[in-house]
Amino acid sequence: MKAINFSHYRKIVVLTGAGVSVASGIRPFRGKGGLWNEINPIEYADSSLLKTNPRAIWQLDGALRKQLATAQPNVAHIKLAQFEAKLSPDKQFTLITQNIDGLHQLAGSSNVIEIHGNVCRTRCSNPTCNLTAYLDSNPYDDVLPICQICSSPLRPDIVLFGEHLPVKEEWLTKRALRDCDLFIAIGTSGTVYPASGFVRSADYAGARTILINLEPMEPKNPYFKEEYLGAAEEIVPLLFGATS
Template sequence: MREGLIERAAETLARARRVVVLTGAGVSAESGIPTFRDRTEGIWAKYDPTKLATPEAFAADPVTVQKWYDWRRGIVAGCVPNPGHHAIRELEELMRARGGSFTLLTQNVDRLHHRAGSARVIELHGTIWEWRCVVCRREVTVGARPNAEYPARCAKEGCRGLMRPCVVWFGEALPAEAMHMAEEALGACDVFLSVGTSAVVWPAAGFAATAKAHGAATIEVNRDPTPITGIVDHSIAGLSGEVLPAIVQRLKPAGR
């Protein structure tokens, strides 16, 4: 049954001129990055990630929040893109080779899509590899090592404001520019592909319905059923690293 769904998804993408892909935490999880729903071990086991990733938590205890993001960044640094990431990059290359357009919208903050070679990536929730000062708004790129001091503060002379990761916390709005680009892409695409997302975090949870309302064919690839499973045209149960390479292989010219 899944083979038939994969075949139909490939046929749909083969006809596409404008493709939008949305990825969620499930894609990163296949690279070993824990989701907010995964059970954590060690010193962070007693903390609820959904309570740490908030403006209120940062205001109350910036040191704990900064240390937690340093820990997550260390995990990400030790992970590599998986076959799902690479298949998405290949899909982008195939679309561009035939003169089509491709937009990748990601809810993930790890930049594994960039490391896989994806060119057009819109980071809906920001990235943990950039931090900014809450006072002067100065942004800096950070590496895998933890901050040298806590609380981490802005290095700009005369500022010393607290530093926070450039991510969208629960209760915060998505970056206006990212949302604008996402809305434009969703309104113009003829195929929308949702991969590895639970489809419960808004506004991304509504992207499939938006694309469908504009006439796009909709495809879902996810390990478990989601709220959009019943509305998409094709829903394929499975890991992105298994399903997407199978779809992309069917799209490649003979001999490749």
């Protein structure tokens, strides 16, 4: 396996999934060891719970907040941040993440699009409320937090099942993909919509497309032209070993 010669590329897009954060102690939701193998996501992560049982959402995401209080970026996060920092000014680098843990930013990545939100932000569940989402580490173990503006329940600033991607993040993602020349997906099954369609957009733009994942994609996605199997923290330093 050789490091990618990044001198050939000007607009680089990286998509990351749960596999990037496993080495930091964050469990994935799907696949081997995935959280959804043990609990029903409809009972803890569905948008309908905002009206029927908002405490259930906090049970799951509050526990993740407590875990993130001590979690640290691993070598995959750090290598991607270092890669971005060392790129020459004539290159564009966009990191799109499905993760809600904020570890990319903690590692130093700056141009990050969080398409599923960030569990360490809180916002109002009332879509008409003008409360601005804010950083928040409180797990709310024993109380349901209430908005001081409209008295609606507060919620983690993440995308729940049944919700659309945030408009701004979706637009930024489409803009990055429409003219990228290198697309690399890391630690993601590549099967969950809408992220599953990103590689198709990149391929349509003429980009080189690479999948880095612990397990092979089943069924294969024909838009990924290259596949490297292994843990993100092992493969990323090898492929991102050279910048220019």
